[in-house]
Amino acid sequence: MGKTLFEKIWESHIVVEKQNNPTLIYIDRHLVHEVTSPQAFDGLRQNNRKVRRPDLTIATMDHNVPTTDRSLPILDQTSSVQIKTLEKNCKDFGIKLFDINSPNQGIVHVIGPQLGITLPGTTIVCGDSHTSTHGAFGALALGIGTSDVEHVLASQTMWLEKPKPFEIRVEGKRKNPHAVTAKDIVLSIIKNIGTSGGTGTVIEYRGEGITDLSMEQRMTICNMSIEAGARAGLIAPDEKTFDYLRNREYTPKNYESLVDSWKDHLKTDSDAKFEKEFILHIDDIAPQVSWGTNPGMTCDVTDSVPSPDEFSNGDPNQKRGAEKALDYMALAPGTLIEDIKIDRVFIGSCTNARLEDLIEASKVIKGQKISPYVKAMVVPGSQMVKKQAEEMGLDKIFIDANFEWREAGCSMCLGMNPDILSPGERCASTSNRNFEGRQGTGGRTHLVSPVMAAAAAIHGHFVDVRKMDLS
């Protein structure tokens, strides 16, 4: 029987495999940031261990860096300590660091691909759940906790149980690909399979609806695999993948011969079997807006807020969950999504802060002003994205519309730096999680695509971007 792409990558990274035992897997790339690493480095010191492969370990600071003027000191002392601690740890252990003033600084999942550090067929880990992003390049990319970060720093390996392969086929063609985006595809998937629909699996996204996407759009899809509970998301590499990674700063010297080997090997065999399957038809899907407090609580922009009764399904927790979510979100069932007014707009995060995201959002904004009732910001995913956007004049388009144009970082996606919602504020956000308090205590998050967020900023409420000319 043939093998899935996941099984091929898994098998080529086995270090130890014994009957009735977990498997020790070799890790090709380890990405490190300031929040989940300090205790791991402390553990190495306490046990007199070194970093086994500093050459395969790359660090940056993204989670709590300020996104305002970088020439000013960091006011939050605890953030400052965490940032300085990463600097010291990288120096002590010989790890390459893109620090706060580096032109390569940015969200770890944005800089990995754009520097050519993320490669097809590799295993990648990072102490961050959105590591699944790198799966867009056909890499097996896993989010891990701090103990495993320490284990990988010390040994370049990790104990794992083999996840099950899960095929999600995305079929058909979007009628308006500027209005209905990769974000809407992945939110539709999570809406259908649920936030634990992928638990214990590695999802491989396949089909015309996936191969049609650009690399940056594929990253948006794989990024949110974790929101469906999956261990990782994968897309088989193709010419788009190989083109994207060619001539990047860290692209290997023997790149073309690597491409030749990837072409033959890195695909699911036609007779391979998946343990689970789901098909999404995208011909007629609408832009998505989350209404609740997890990413599965999502509906079409043309829908109204659902009633908790629709979720009873014989499971009282589902109904109770919807009731609690509506209470937290201060939404009444039956309210049209397009009638929901917003206070804030956040265009950013590892889900949607790449150059294409900013280009698409700028088309909505160009020549317009945001609603006087809305505060809006763009936080580019990396300093390189910011520079490229500025070279195209996108910063001017956003600033002229009264958006704030910030420095790169995770920012308002998770509320670790000063970029947070105030209690009760409602935000149209291009990030990945609408959990209670995620963007600040009492803050209310609606997950949307960059074009939907941009349109909401202009109108002060959600609008169906399919009605706009975005070509």
Place this chain on the structure above:
Amino acid sequence: MKGNIIKYARDNIDTDVIIPGTYLKIHDYAELATHAMEGLDPDFHSKVKEGDFILSGKNFGCGSSREHAPIALSHSGIKAVLALSFARIFYRNSVDGAFLLPIEIGQDAYDGISEGDEISIDVSTNEIKNITKNQTYKMKPFSELIGKIIAAGGLFKYKPDQD
């Protein structure tokens, strides 16, 4: 192992409500513990006692990979979380540092156990006893790797050739 139950009758308790992002800069675990569950239940810190268990629904610990989540619960005194299912990063993080036991339960235990009930857990027999109500339930056995890490006393003590 014996303890009393704090029940959250809902699914999808995420690690952002277990320990909100703003506290991930705290390195002192005792201080971190004072903010455990703050996003969901501001009274948690005042009511939790050493040795308590949390009981909840499906997909417990979903979202962020922050190990601070089981650490904050553990340093609050929580020895085990009983849930209908767990998100996998949380499940692993709970045992890597021997912070707490993630116990997968069935619907009978979820429905049968109430807030405040005294429970005993025996992982050698996979049995949960509700001392308050004199009921017994089966827990799902630990997954292979999780069981081995627990038996070793944490990730860094686990060696495959011990088997």
